[in-house]
Amino acid sequence: xxxxxxxxxxxxxxNLLLATQVVSAFEPISVAxxxxxxxxxxxxLSYTDFFCRFAECCSAKHPxxxxxxxxxxxxxxxxxxxxxxxxxxxxTGFRNNKNPKKPLTLSLHGWAxxxxxxxxxxxxxHLHSKGLKSNFVHLFVSTLHFPHEQKIKLYQDQxxxxxxxxxSACASSIFIFDEMDKLHPGIIDAIKPFLDYYEQVDGVSxxxxxxxxxxxxxxxxxxxxxxxxxxxxxxREDIQLKDLEPVLSVGVFNNKHSGLWHSxxxxxxxxxxxxxxxxxxxxxVKMCVRAxxxxxxxxxxxxxxxxxxxxMTFYPKEEKIYSDKGCKTVQxxxxxx
Numbered sequence: 132x133x134x135x136x137x138x139x140x141x142x143x144x145x146n147l148l149l150a151t152q153v154v155s156a157f158e159p160i161s162v163a164x165x166x167x168x169x170x171x172x173x174x175x176l177s178y179t180d181f182f183c184r185f186a187e188c189c190s191a192k193h194p195x196x197x198x199x200x201x202x203x204x205x206x207x208x209x210x211x212x213x214x215x216x217x218x219x220x221x222x223t224g225f226r227n228n229k230n231p232k233k234p235l236t237l238s239l240h241g242w243a244x245x246x247x248x249x250x251x252x253x254x255x256x257h258l259h260s261k262g263l264k265s266n267f268v269h270l271f272v273s274t275l276h277f278p279h280e281q282k283i284k285l286y287q288d289q290x291x292x293x294x295x296x297x298x299s300a301c302a303s304s305i306f307i308f309d310e311m312d313k314l315h316p317g318i319i320d321a322i323k324p325f326l327d328y329y330e331q332v333d334g335v336s337x338x339x340x341x342x343x344x345x346x347x348x349x350x351x352x353x354x355x356x357x358x359x360x361x362x363x364x365x366x367r368e369d370i371q372l373k374d375l376e377p378v379l380s381v382g383v384f385n386n387k388h389s390g391l392w393h394s395x396x397x398x399x400x401x402x403x404x405x406x407x408x409x410x411x412x413x414x415x416v417k418m419c420v421r422a423x424x425x426x427x428x429x430x431x432x433x434x435x436x437x438x439x440x441x442x443m444t445f446y447p448k449e450e451k452i453y454s455d456k457g458c459k460t461v462q463x464x465x466x467x468x
């Protein structure tokens with residue numbers, strides 16, 4: 132009897148919802164009326180629970196699946212043991228903390244093609260179901276959104292308003308800043324109050340938001356350390372965060388082309404982790420080719436894998452250890468085979 136009643140209530144709800152679509156597909160007010168009417172009869176369905184099945188909702192309380200994130204990073208990110216370890220620990224610790232004292236702020240550094248953008252995509256997908264397409268994930272590209280040096284004050288104001296409005300709508304919003312090394316100095320300091328240890332700023336709490344900076348700045352410092360380890364006969368996996376993080380933070384602080392030149396974000400220790408992305412070796416490029424072939428639904432052809440990897444250029448001039456474009460051009464090169 133109870134099951135029949137619930138099925139009847141569900142059918143009534145479906146009919147009411149279909150009626151509301153005549154005006155607008157899942158228009159919130161109409162849906163609320165329909166769900167409210169059905170809920171009054173069935174007593175088991177809430178507006179929020181149902182609405183979030185059809186429209187994206189802020190997932191501030193959605194738990195992070197650390198095991199799935201770990202598996203994704205280990206299987207899809209090649210040659211980056213430091214990034215995998217630090218990002219996993221940082222995100223897990225942050226999302227498990229019910230009362231963080233500040234937003235999580237990560238600064239990812241390394242040459243192009245080493246996986247920085249790819250990692251930001253993985254992070255977004257694990258925190259919001261729609262990933263980079265989510266209404267709660269915001270991507271800023273320096274050359275696109277902040278191109279003119281003479282408009283720094285305007286950009287600062289716009290950036291503050293955008294972040295304030297979106298965090299007000301979703302506390303667990305993610306903000307990704309790409310091409311930080313092309314960002315005009317001073318712009319990023321506009322968000323300093325939001326990254327600091329304040330409970331609220333103008334009535335808004337930013338403590339559950341995540342900020343991710345992507346930059347080529349510091350790539351030379353990372354390569355220098357990796358090369359020193361290689362020449363000393365040490366494995367790249369022996370490189371630890373402490374070998375690079377202090378050098379990176381000082382290096383980008385003093386680099387006029389880092390986007391963080393003399394930034395208060397570094398001066399006030401508001402960036403939680405400087406994460407180095409190591410230059411990729413020949414074997415890592417081959418891993419990228421195999422992964423791309425798999426993504427395309429193609430069988431792995433080792434002859435093609437080798438030919439694509441052999442087409443890449445490597446440095447330094449003498450040793451030729453690291454791919455100068457990482458895996459950035461693998462997709463385009465694979466199209467020719």
